[in-house]
Amino acid sequence: MGPYNIPRNVKDEGRILFIFTGKSILYTVIGAGIGFPFYLIINAFGAKLVGMLVIGIFAIIGYAIGTFKVPDIAGFKFTKKVGGEGIDDIIIRAYKFNKRKNKIYVYDKEETKDE
Numbered sequence: 001m002g003p004y005n006i007p008r009n010v011k012d013e014g015r016i017l018f019i020f021t022g023k024s025i026l027y028t029v030i031g032a033g034i035g036f037p038f039y040l041i042i043n044a045f046g047a048k049l050v051g052m053l054v055i056g057i058f059a060i061i062g063y064a065i066g067t068f069k070v071p072d073i074a075g076f077k078f079t080k081k082v083g084g085e086g087i088d089d090i091i092i093r094a095y096k097f098n099k100r101k102n103k104i105y106v107y108d109k110e111e112t113k114d115e
Helices: 022-044 048-067 077-082 087-099
Strands: none
Touching: 022 048, 048 087
């Protein structure tokens, strides 16, 4: 009788500290880095605790951008188009689109003429 592999659940093995994936920890660090100059400004006024809270808030926003996905809500037209995609992917796509100053022309079936 030869050895065989026992199937096991490998989901979430790429996580760091249980809640962080590589992408989410990167966005958390970026968010905290954006909050750090605010901390320096607030700390200059002597409110060190408030400055730390500001860093924490920016880190939480960064974590949310890197982790959460847009829900697919049938009542909103926007979420029907991007439902299930990561928030960071949508932000990057919108930035690239606006950087090129693109225009989209949409024609409804009522406006087109049949020849």
